[in-house]
Amino acid sequence: MKNPARLGLGTKLAFGVGAMPEAAAQIAFNTWSFLFYNSVLGLSGTLCGLAATCAIVLDAIVDPVIGTFSDGFRSRLGRRHPFMYVAPLPFVLAFYCLYSPPSSLHGLSLFAWLTVFAVLHRQAMSLFFIPYLALGAELSTDYRERSIVMSYTALFGVIGGAAVYFYGWTRLGHVHGGSAVRAGYPGLALGVGIFAALSMLACTRLTRDQIPRLIRATPARSARFGLARLAREMRGCLTNRNYRMLVIGLVCLSVVIGVHETLDSYMALFFWKLPADKIRAFGLATPPASILAFIVTARLHGRFEKRATLVAAAVTLVAAGALPIVLRLIGFFPSNGSPALLPTLMFSIFMAYGALAVVLISVLSAVADVADEHELTTGRRQEGLFYSARILFGKLTTAFGHVVAGLSLDLIGFPAGAKPGEVGSDVLLKLGLLVGPGAAISGVIGVFFYARYAITHQRHREIQAQLAVQRSPREAAVDSSAGEGVAAPGPAARAVSPL
Numbered sequence: 001m002k003n004p005a006r007l008g009l010g011t012k013l014a015f016g017v018g019a020m021p022e023a024a025a026q027i028a029f030n031t032w033s034f035l036f037y038n039s040v041l042g043l044s045g046t047l048c049g050l051a052a053t054c055a056i057v058l059d060a061i062v063d064p065v066i067g068t069f070s071d072g073f074r075s076r077l078g079r080r081h082p083f084m085y086v087a088p089l090p091f092v093l094a095f096y097c098l099y100s101p102p103s104s105l106h107g108l109s110l111f112a113w114l115t116v117f118a119v120l121h122r123q124a125m126s127l128f129f130i131p132y133l134a135l136g137a138e139l140s141t142d143y144r145e146r147s148i149v150m151s152y153t154a155l156f157g158v159i160g161g162a163a164v165y166f167y168g169w170t171r172l173g174h175v176h177g178g179s180a181v182r183a184g185y186p187g188l189a190l191g192v193g194i195f196a197a198l199s200m201l202a203c204t205r206l207t208r209d210q211i212p213r214l215i216r217a218t219p220a221r222s223a224r225f226g227l228a229r230l231a232r233e234m235r236g237c238l239t240n241r242n243y244r245m246l247v248i249g250l251v252c253l254s255v256v257i258g259v260h261e262t263l264d265s266y267m268a269l270f271f272w273k274l275p276a277d278k279i280r281a282f283g284l285a286t287p288p289a290s291i292l293a294f295i296v297t298a299r300l301h302g303r304f305e306k307r308a309t310l311v312a313a314a315v316t317l318v319a320a321g322a323l324p325i326v327l328r329l330i331g332f333f334p335s336n337g338s339p340a341l342l343p344t345l346m347f348s349i350f351m352a353y354g355a356l357a358v359v360l361i362s363v364l365s366a367v368a369d370v371a372d373e374h375e376l377t378t379g380r381r382q383e384g385l386f387y388s389a390r391i392l393f394g395k396l397t398t399a400f401g402h403v404v405a406g407l408s409l410d411l412i413g414f415p416a417g418a419k420p421g422e423v424g425s426d427v428l429l430k431l432g433l434l435v436g437p438g439a440a441i442s443g444v445i446g447v448f449f450y451a452r453y454a455i456t457h458q459r460h461r462e463i464q465a466q467l468a469v470q471r472s473p474r475e476a477a478v479d480s481s482a483g484e485g486v487a488a489p490g491p492a493a494r495a496v497s498p499l
């Protein structure tokens with residue numbers, strides 16, 4: 001007999017597609033926004049970092065509002081899908097405008113344009129992505145199946161990000177002047193926006209058949225929403241020790257990721273001195289890494305605890321990001337122009353993104369387990385709030401990474417509007433120290449906190465067994481009051497993990 005907590009391949013694929021737009025937007029913004037505004041338009045690195053930080057902080061503040069509101073939303077399309085349908089059009093418009101500022105803007109007016117449209121495109125993406133992640137936690141109650149579902153998220157996310165990375169550098173390579181002129185960026189932004197919007201719509205439409213199986217909002221969740229209640233509920237999330245360990249670990253790794261993704265285009269162009277047609281090859285290294293992570297992560301979670309997988313992957317991620325730069329600084333790495341340089345860098349990217357995919361799968365799966373633990377202790381099902389709060393802290397710290405990157409460009413004297421080959425060796429040395437060993441320090445701290453996560457296979461079995469008993473009388477009461485146009489939870493919402 002088929003386990004009702006297990007999902008069909010079509011559902012997993014449809015859900016996985018929804019990871020592509022957020023990854024595409026993040027990769028595009030982190031790869032080209034600083035390069036475009038600082039190197040092409042001449043805006044200072046500090047103002048670029050400040051604009052990105054304002055956008056991320058405002059986005060992070062709104063995320064829990066979206067998550068909490070979707071937790072309690074009731075409609076014939078369930079709790080999550082209405083938000084997912086609304087997001088695509090405003091995202092396309094905002095992302096295109098981000099890379100199409102009027103040529104008359106300079107200084108503070110250019111900074112204001114960057115800030116406004118950085119805020120708007122991130123808000124539109126959050127309107128889709130927060131309910132999307134919460135939907136993933138609802139699709140199955142099975143400990144290992146959740147890891148498989150989140151593996152599809154990581155797989156499609158990396159594929160989406162790699163596709164945009166390859167597309168963007170290819171497009172810039174075909175423009176006269178390449179990445180150093182503004183002409184190629186509006187078309188790049190439009191392509192990214194349309195790709196992201198179509199992915200959102202495809203995921204939303206193709207997962208609609210799952211709505212009757214999902215846990216619906218209980219009447220208690222329709223209570224008046226307010227900031228005071230939101231603050232109380234977020235504090236309630238953070239009282240969970242396992243959730244705190246995941247959040248702090250994510251905060252530390254987000255600094256590493258924020259610095260790397262903001263400055264990797266500078267490293268490629270100025271430190272490694274690669275042309276655009278070779279930089280785009282980095283995008284080819286990430287899909288195989290993601291496919292490998294997709295294949296092995298759920299198996300690792302079946303054989304080992306999620307904590308052990310998290311720690312090993314985080315260590316690999318930090319080492320793969322820092323080691324090539326450290327080896328170059330001490331003279332044990334292929335020289336610029338060497339035939340071995342590009343393959344060696346691609347291997348390090350393969351390792352880093354494979355490890356990052358394993359970390360993301362493990363964290364997303366673990367947060368779903370924490371949501372079960374929270375429901376057991378509080379009686380409230382709040383996947384949206386848990387995922388949005390996790391993303392809030394991650395975004396706040398990524399914003400700090402952008403601030404560090406922007407300030408550092410100015411502090412090390414990196415010239416605005418610089419062309420490859422025009423930056424002094426002393427400045428490049430400081431850039432390497434920042435992106436390599438400097439960023440790695442925060443990652444090492446994150447590993448320590450991931451090692452303290454404590455929900456095991458056995459503990460999850462106990463939680464699911466107790467939830468099955470706890471939910472039965474509550475679901476009976478909700479079913480007796482059905483009449484509000486929303487289907488009652490199906491077998492997937494009630495199933496006990498057989499593991």
